[in-house]
Amino acid sequence: MSPLLQSAVAIGVDIGGTSTKTAVVGEGPSVLKRRQLPMDSTETPAAVVEKLSVMLRELQTECGDTRLPVGIGCAGLVDSQSGVVRTSPNLPAWRNVPLVKMLSRELGIAAVLDNDANVFSIAEGLYGAARDSRHAVFMTLGTGVGGGLKLDGEIYTGSCGFAGEIGHITVDPDGPVCSCGSRGCLESFVGSARIVQRARMLIEEEGKQQEWLAFGIASLDELSAKDVGRAARDKNDIAVRVFEEIGEYIGIAVASVVNLLNPDIIVIGGGVSNVGAPLFQAVRAAVTRRAMGPSSECVKIEPAKLGEDAGVIGAAMKAAGIQEG
Ligand SMILES: [Zn+2]
Incomplete structure (x- = not known):
């Protein structure tokens, strides 16, 4: 031993x-x-x-x-x-x-x-980006959108354990039907499948297929959210626009949460968040524009720290x- x-x-x-x-x-x-x-x-x-x-x-x-x-x-x-x-x-x-x-x-x-x-949320709240925060909101971005809350220094799970489902906040009442049965949830606008779908649509509309194939992608059918993230970090125009768009949707949901809870930090992790600046800038800009002044001034929007x-x-x-x- x-x-x-x-x-x-x-x-x-x-x-x-x-x-x-x-x-x-x-x-x-x-x-x-x-x-x-x-x-x-x-x-x-x-x-x-x-x-x-x-x-x-x-x-x-x-x-x-x-x-x-x-x-x-x-x-x-x-x-x-x-x-x-x-x-x-x-x-x-x-x-x-x-x-x-x-x-x-x-x-x-x-x-x-x-x-x-x-x-x-427990890990990031204890040891990660929100370790010094008493009021934190956590999001994970990947295939779906997960969420969690730390309120008054304690993880908050709600009356029957399902609190924090930020991914199922409605961001468009006429949006697509979501896996939860509702319509226009945040998750249906920012999940990894949506990132790929939007990028592919813009690439085809703007005739940029060759540019993307030169970027090291075997075929547009095999495009992944990770590829779009890599392209955004390389400042590819379409990829940056896709992440600005999803950042705006995240900002719409986060602004409501900021107004509701007045947290000191929003911690965003998960594979899709690895794109970094193009996403975080868009989320911060949308929250500044949409949340009420005093709440938006005292909230930080930061990447998670503990990785995988x-x-x-x-x-x-x-x-x-x-x-x-
Ligand atoms: Zn939903």
């Missing part, structure tokens, strides 16, 4: 579509050890839980504590109180999976579960019962 692993606080699990990350997390926070479990969408939840519990038991044994707490973050509609994954965009075959019950039975300890945006470790760190801290700084 390594002496380093004896300082472990908990194990964090970040369930993803292609791989599930696990990490032994110590105070600080420090990631003391990592393991990855490849995910196969054809596998049943029971098969995944079995493999995951073998990995977790090995990690607990290496840490010299077979009762080391385990926390799990998972994208999608997750009921943290009952420990059930209702649906997850990463795991289309998972419907109403009692993940906590299944895993706890295997491990002999009570695991905890929350959605990926909430564990991101936020999920495992937040999940581990939730399991260890450390949620407030």
